[in-house]
Amino acid sequence: MKAALIQMTAGDDPAVNLIKTLRYVAEAAAQGATLICTPEVTNCVSQDRARQQDVLQLEQDDITLSALCAEAARLGVWLSVGSLAVKTGDADGRFANRSFLIGPDGVIVARYDKIHMFDVTVSDTESYRESAGYRPGDRAVLARMPDAALGLSICYDLRFAQLHRDLAQAGADILLVPSAFSPVTGAAHWHTLLRARAIETGCFVLAAAQTGTHAAGSGRPRQTYGHSLAVDPWGTVLADAGTEPGVTMVDLDLALVSQSRGRVPSLRHDRPYLDPQ
Numbered sequence: 001m002k003a004a005l006i007q008m009t010a011g012d013d014p015a016v017n018l019i020k021t022l023r024y025v026a027e028a029a030a031q032g033a034t035l036i037c038t039p040e041v042t043n044c045v046s047q048d049r050a051r052q053q054d055v056l057q058l059e060q061d062d063i064t065l066s067a068l069c070a071e072a073a074r075l076g077v078w079l080s081v082g083s084l085a086v087k088t089g090d091a092d093g094r095f096a097n098r099s100f101l102i103g104p105d106g107v108i109v110a111r112y113d114k115i116h117m118f119d120v121t122v123s124d125t126e127s128y129r130e131s132a133g134y135r136p137g138d139r140a141v142l143a144r145m146p147d148a149a150l151g152l153s154i155c156y157d158l159r160f161a162q163l164h165r166d167l168a169q170a171g172a173d174i175l176l177v178p179s180a181f182s183p184v185t186g187a188a189h190w191h192t193l194l195r196a197r198a199i200e201t202g203c204f205v206l207a208a209a210q211t212g213t214h215a216a217g218s219g220r221p222r223q224t225y226g227h228s229l230a231v232d233p234w235g236t237v238l239a240d241a242g243t244e245p246g247v248t249m250v251d252l253d254l255a256l257v258s259q260s261r262g263r264v265p266s267l268r269h270d271r272p273y274l275d276p277q
Contacts, residue, residue, distance in 0.1 A: 001147060001252040003035040004028035005228040007241045009212040010039075012046035014055055018064050020245075022071055028247045029075040035145070037080040037208040040155050040180040041097070044085050045214040045222060049133055056095060058087045065100065065108075073106030078145055082178020082208050083114065083154050085134075094135040099152050099178065101143045109144075112152035113137025116160055122184050130156070140166055148173040148254055151203065155179040158193050158207075161200060168201035169267055173257045175203045180210035186225025191237070199235040202261035204252050206230050211243050233260035 006024040010017045021042055028036045043064040046052055059065060064084055072079040081100040088096050097114040115138065117131035140163060141152045151167030151174070158164075158177050167175060175197060181190055198205040211226030228241035230250040241248040261267060 001034060001254060002032050003206060003230070003250050003252055004031065004033035004037065005206060005208040005230060005239065005241060005248040005250065006036065006038045006246075007209055007211050007226060007228040007248065008039060008042070008245050009214060009224075010042060010045045010210060011215040012044055012048065012051055012055065014043040014064055017043055018067055021064070022067065024247050025068070025071055025077075025079065026075070028249070029077050031247065031249050033077065033249060035078045035080065037082060037176060037178065037206050039082045039208040039210045039228070040178045041083055041085050041210070042081055045180060045210060045224075047220060047222060052085065052095065052133065053093070056085050056087050058089065059084075059098070062086055068100075069102050069106040069108065072102040072104060076104045078102070078104060080150070080176055080178070080206075080208075082176070088135060090135060092135075095133060096137070097130075097134050097154060099154055099176070101150065101152070110141055110150075110152065112141040112154070113139070114154040114157060115140070115163065116156045118156040122182055126182065126184065128182075140170075142167055142170045142172055151175045153177050155181065158197065161197065164197045164201055164203075165267070168203050172201070172203055173254055174252070175201065175205045177205060177207040178209070179207055180222075181225040183223050183225045186227065190225060190227060191229065194229050194231050195235045195237065198231040198233055200266070202233045202257055202264070202267065204230070204232055204254075204257070206250075209241070211241075211245060233257050
C-alpha cells in the first residue's frame with residue numbers, strides 16, 4: 001500500500017485551509033497514494049471560541065468535509081481526514097473533534113470523535129483546556145479498507161496505550177494518529193510514543209501532523225511540532241516529514257504486521273490480574 005501524510009500549517013479560516021488541503025491531496029494522489037492522511041483540525045486551528053463559533057459548521061454543512069468527499073471520489077482514493085472541528089448542536093455549545101475515513105466513492109466509511117481531551121499545563125506560559133470547547137467521544141472505532149483495517153485515534157489519544165491495544169486486538173493493521181502536537185511535548189515524547197504504540201501492537205502507525213506557527217486573527221497564535229511520522233510494526237521509523245508543510249510518501253508492506261506479531265505475539269498474552277493495592 002502506498003500512503004501519504006499531509007503536513008500543513010492551518011489557520012483559522014476553513015476556506016483558506018481547504019484550498020491548501022485540496023492541493024496536497026491532489027499532489028499525493030498524483031504520486032500514487034491510495035491512502036491519504038491529513039492532520040488533526042484540518043479545517044481550523046484556533047483557540048478563540050468566538051472565532052470558532054463564527055466559522056465552524058455542523059457536519060452536514062461543513063464545506064471541508066463535502067469538498068474532500070467529492071475529491072476522494074474524483075481521485076478514487078481512500079482519504080483519512082485526520083479531524084475536523086465541527087459544531088454539534090449541544091446546549092453547552094461545545095464542538096466535536098471528529099475524524100473521518102472517506103472511501104474512493106466519496107462515501108464516509110467511519111467517524112471517530114476524539115476521546116481524550118488535552119487538558120494540560122505544559123509550562124508557565126503554555127496551557128490547554130480542550131474540554132472547555134470540545135465534548136469528548138466515548139467510542140473506539142475500527143474502519144475497514146479492502147486490504148487493511150484502520151484504528152482511529154487523534155493526538156492526545158496517543159498517550160493512552162490501552163486504546164491502541166484494544167484497536168489492534170479488534171483487528172487493526174494500521175493505527176492513525178493525526179495530530180497538532182505541542183512543540184514542547186513533541187520534542188520530548190512524539191517519536192517515542194509513536195514507536196511504542198507500533199511496537200506494542202504490531203501495527204503500522206501513520207501520524208499526519210500540523211506544523212509551524214498558526215495565524216489566529218485576534219487570538220493567540222499557536223505553535224505545533226510537525227514531524228509527521230510513519231512507523232512500521234517493528235518500531236522502525238519509515239518517514240519523518242520534518243517541520244516543513246508538504247506531502248510525505250511511504251510504502252507499507254502489510255505482511256510485516258503478521259510477521260512482527262508472530263515474532264512477539266504479546267497481543268495474545270494478556271492475563272487477568274488483581275488491581276494494585
